[in-house]
Amino acid sequence: MPTSEETALSTPAAQYVPGHASAGGIAARARGLTKAYGSGETTVLALDSVDVDIARGRFTAVMGPSGSGKSTLMHCLAGLDNVSAGQVWLGDTEITGLREKELTRLRRDRIGFMFQSFNLIPTLNALENITLPMDIAGKKPDEKWLDQVIDTLGLRDRLKHRPSQLSGGQQQRVACARALASRPELIFADEPTGNLDSRAGLEVLGFLREAVDQLGQTVVMVTHDPGAAAHSDLVLFLADGRIVDEMERPTAEAVLERMKRFDSLRGPSDGDGSAASADVNLDKD
Numbered sequence: 001m002p003t004s005e006e007t008a009l010s011t012p013a014a015q016y017v018p019g020h021a022s023a024g025g026i027a028a029r030a031r032g033l034t035k036a037y038g039s040g041e042t043t044v045l046a047l048d049s050v051d052v053d054i055a056r057g058r059f060t061a062v063m064g065p066s067g068s069g070k071s072t073l074m075h076c077l078a079g080l081d082n083v084s085a086g087q088v089w090l091g092d093t094e095i096t097g098l099r100e101k102e103l104t105r106l107r108r109d110r111i112g113f114m115f116q117s118f119n120l121i122p123t124l125n126a127l128e129n130i131t132l133p134m135d136i137a138g139k140k141p142d143e144k145w146l147d148q149v150i151d152t153l154g155l156r157d158r159l160k161h162r163p164s165q166l167s168g169g170q171q172q173r174v175a176c177a178r179a180l181a182s183r184p185e186l187i188f189a190d191e192p193t194g195n196l197d198s199r200a201g202l203e204v205l206g207f208l209r210e211a212v213d214q215l216g217q218t219v220v221m222v223t224h225d226p227g228a229a230a231h232s233d234l235v236l237f238l239a240d241g242r243i244v245d246e247m248e249r250p251t252a253e254a255v256l257e258r259m260k261r262f263d264s265l266r267g268p269s270d271g272d273g274s275a276a277s278a279d280v281n282l283d284k285d
């Protein structure tokens with residue numbers, strides 16, 4: 001059963017909304033966001049009436065036990081998955097209810113994506129990969145911005161290389177540049193360091209941080225790694241499809257301690273990586 005505090009976090013907006021947007025405005029917003037998979041007795045409630053504001057110009061991390069709904073939240077906020085109930089906005093545009101064609105255009109024009117697998121086209125060189133989404137959209141890149149992105153990511157001397165000629169870290173930097181190239185309103189990164197060694201992972205996190213601090217971008221990153229989350233401005237913690245806590249200016253140690261409290265709620269027979277019990281203790285500092 002949810003605690004009273006958890007219930008308070010998932011009830012309608014005006015009271016308390018995790019991620020509470022700053023003066024910079026709101027890049028994405030969800031109210032009552034609910035996502036169920038399957039039907040009847042096999043229904044899985046992946047998101048349970050989530051209210052969240054993603055602040056513009058900030059780096060937000062999403063953490064939580066396996067199966068808590070992190071990827072589902074990202075997919076619903078990005079219009080990659082339809083919702084069962086509730087509303088989602090990208091900026092001022094409500095995306096719930098948009099037709100697939102409109103969603104495709106919106107994703108292409110306004111959102112950048114980074115995934116664990118870099119999703120680069122092997123036959124294209126780095127520069128062609130970076131500009132591919134814009135080429136498909138028939139848009140000319142803003143050359144000054146593109147130069148800035150390429151230099152910030154240290155890719156200037158790698159532009160003619162194909163993905164197979166680049167290290168994992170360099171490939172992820174290309175994926176990062178591709179996400180940034182069209183100067184999207186929002187970048188979603190799903191475990192962007194998951195396939196990298198720790199040095200390359202740190203580098204990519206540093207670049208995402210720079211994208212926020214120096215280029216004014218907005219980043220939402222799903223991660224399992226407390227060290228990665230420590231690069232963000234704000235961590236949202238999910239459990240059983242609900243946002244149950246948040247942490248401003250996180251440190252790896254503090255995030256790890258918070259995550260341990262999810263683990264300690266699992267029974268001995270519950271070691272299969274499924275979500276923690278809903279009875280998460282919410283003693284916010």
Ligand SMILES: Nc1ncnc2c1ncn2[C@@H]1O[C@H](COP(=O)(O)OP(=O)(O)OP(=O)(O)O)[C@@H](O)[C@H]1O
Pocket residue numbers: 037038044045046064065066067068069070071072073
């Ligand atoms: N396509 C699907 N069909 C059925 N159930 C799904 C589907 N996608 C996700 N789920 C279920 O929804 C819940 C949330 O999944 P989700 O992938 O969002 O969690 P997560 O926190 O990202 O997990 P992980 O950290 O393991 O990637 C889980 O119980 C999962 O089994």
